Structures are given as structure tokens and as C-alpha cells.
Amino acid sequence: MPGATPVTTPPDYAALFPQGMGVGEGGPLRDLRFAWQDGAAHPTPPALFRTLAASL
Numbered sequence: 674m675p676g677a678t679p680v681t682t683p684p685d686y687a688a689l690f691p692q693g694m695g696v697g698e699g700g701p702l703r704d705l706r707f708a709w710q711d712g713a714a715h716p717t718p719p720a721l722f723r724t725l726a727a728s729l
Contacts (some may be wrong), residue, residue, distance in 0.1 A: 686709075689701050692695065693712035700710030718726075 695712030
């Protein structure tokens with residue numbers, strides 16, 4: 674593409690997201706889909722889902 678800059682190494686966003694990267698409003702990084710914010714503890718999945726995932 675005209676004017677494009679080649680990317681030789683992926684950007685490191687770890688400093689922006691010390692607790693992990695999560696979707697949310699008003700985060701420090703935005704792409705064409707949504708904003709990204711510092712994550713938090715994820716919810717525990719239901720037992721049935723964990724059982725199904727473990728069997729796969």
C-alpha cells in the first residue's frame with residue numbers, strides 16, 4: 674500500500690496492561706473495533722463449561 678510502513682517487530686503493549694488486556698470503555702488503546710483497557714480477574718467459568726473444555 675502506498676505510504677505503508679513495514680512492521681519488523683510487533684509492538685509491546687505490556688506496560689499499558691499490567692493485569693492483562695481486556696475490552697472496555699476508555700482504555701489507553703483503541704482499534705477499529707473497540708477500546709482496550711487494563712484487565713482484571715476474569716470470572717470463573719461454570720462447572721459444566723470447565724468439564725466440557727477439559728474433555729476437549
